[in-house]
Amino acid sequence: MEEREISQAVIRRLPRYYRYLGELLEHGVERISSNDLSRRMKVTASQIRQDLNNFGGFGQQGYGYNVKYLYTEIGKILGLEEDHRMIIIGAGNLGQALANYAAFEKRGFILKGIFDVNPRLAGMTIRGVPVRMIEELGEFVKDNEVEIAALTIPKDKAIEVAEFLVVNGVRAIWNFAHTDLNLPEHVIVENVHLSESLMQLSYKINRFNKEHKK
């Protein structure tokens, strides 16, 4: 199927569809109308139809969506049917939180290694994956054909490490460092800036306070 250019907003909603459909599947629901899905997800039914039309539809007039089929197809669009070889750089609390999250594995994100600079962490394992020293990074990435690296290290190290990873063949960075990475165009970067998320929250509190004082 030929796909058009998909907007960022649609891409942001797809994983949420996937999550809801997964929950429906778990509850044994076999099909669902766009109206029902709309009510659950608090998105308009026309929004749902429009979003899914980007990928060719999937619905049948008067029947609704086949949950299993739609779940599988969205999974394919999200690239979840293939395995992705992943490493985590930074074995601090955040790195450990990611490493411990077994659900990633279920989605095909296979944790191959965890790296840190702290020699006291050497030999520690998280879900069976040993923490390695950062000196081994280049060789490991090449030998294991690592595709994704999650960066949970301080911002002053992140740029350098990210460039090193890319030189050694890593194609996608899941960036938790509080900085932009400015990597070559072909490298895929997904940022999770927690402090920015918290600021958005306080922005909304601030707005609310102002509106309700007036």
Add this chain to the structure above:
Amino acid sequence: MEEREISQAVIRRLPRYYRYLGELLEHGVERISSNDLSRRMKVTASQIRQDLNNFGGFGQQGYGYNVKYLYTEIGKILGLEEDHRMIIIGAGNLGQALANYAAFEKRGFILKGIFDVNPRLAGMTIRGVPVRMIEELGEFVKDNEVEIAALTIPKDKAIEVAEFLVVNGVRAIWNFAHTDLNLPEHVIVENVHLSESLMQLSYKINRFNKEHKK
């Protein structure tokens, strides 16, 4: 100053402006043109002007932006000049990562307490803040006038706990649980769904692969 309704996209960009301006300040830069800022941030200069015009501008023709002033003003818009009393529910790796992140405190997010159900964590402290048992939650939240709660607990507990928090006066939830919370309209929710972020990353890898096979 009267403010118009600001779009989500602008709100998402504001913390990033704030971050860049903070870095400029650290480097002793006193003023910057929208063109310079544009080059650094990889946003068009007209986008920057347009975004800041939502809040009344701040620029002077031919002078550019006063970095300190703009930083302070954006901080005010983001609600960072007031203190926000925060707790974390869930003292696992992710909760600990958040608790250890001292930069939040600098921005006015004051960590008042950390809660967990696991009695083995009772008495542990993180940056001087003790981990308390979840039974104390209701009273603590009221006594300390907690404004923000970060939820880093499994999804099957999150909805119930969030509702309990709201009943006890919490006004904003920073939600890391993999579920939507469906709280009353006046409650502010900021979601950080890490698995959805990772799916967006794999979507982009998948797209890239398809485009480059053709």
